[in-house]
Amino acid sequence: MHQFVETIRIEGGKPINLPLHQARMDATRAHFAPLVAPLDLQKWLEASPLSNERIKARVVYDVNGVRETSFEPYRKRDIQSLQLVEDNHIDYHFKSTNRQQLNHLLTLRKDCDEVLIVKGGLITDTSFTNVAFYDGQQWLTPAQPLLNGTMRQWLLQHNKIKEAHISPASISSFQRIMLFNAMIDAHELELPIANISSF
Known part of the structure; x- marks a missing residue:
């Protein structure tokens, strides 16, 4: 049976973007069991520990209900380069516990810290974040990500980023790349475009 996961940031005892996580979980379960x-x-999430740290809540579920919950202090990965x-x-349309394809791609990162995945000739995501590119005026995010993350949805809803089709050849026209997900806010993890290695 398929198992899925919601990874939710908790700060000051408050879940961040909870309605977006709730909507994604509802849509995922309804897709497999209408x-x-x-x-x-x-x-x-009520068992979340009281802490001043950023807490990573992980809720594993399937069509029959929640199977596992866990909480731990969040430790940000040191990402300085992308391959x-x-x-x-x-296909990672649903946020599944099965990350076999993503983990395989991560083994191809050579000397870099992380991968930037191309599908159908277009940039999509890293193995664990959505991305956006800065052209000097605005931030553009791939229109066809592997996963429509909750932070991505929030940034789009608040007009912080715009969707665009971004090819590997067009990367050089941008200045910076930003990585973000439910645990990483916008602008917390930015890299110069020069830090992306081509094929």
Whole structure:
């Protein structure tokens, strides 16, 4: 049976972007079991420890309900370089616990810290974040990401980023790349475009 996961940032005891996580979980479960009753995600976060640290909550679930919850202090990865890799068959439309394809691509990063995945001739995501590119005036995010992350949705809703089709050849026209996800805010992790290695 498919298992899925919501990774939720908790700061000051408050879940961040919880409605977007709730909506994604509801949509995922409804896709695989259309008549399934919704789960209250908030209920499963009540055991979160009181802490001034950024807490990573991980809720594993399937169509029958929540299977596991865990909480731990978040430790940000040190990402300084990205390696372009290509996979035209990868599918991570649903945030699954099965990361086999992503983990395989990560082994192709050579001397870089992380991969930047190309599918169908277009930039998508890294193995664990959405991305956006700065052209000197605005931040553009790939229109066809592997996963429509909750932070990506929030940034689009608040007009902080715009969607665009971005090819590997067009990367050089940008100045910076930003990596973000539910745990990493916009502008917390930015790199110069020169830090992206081509195929």
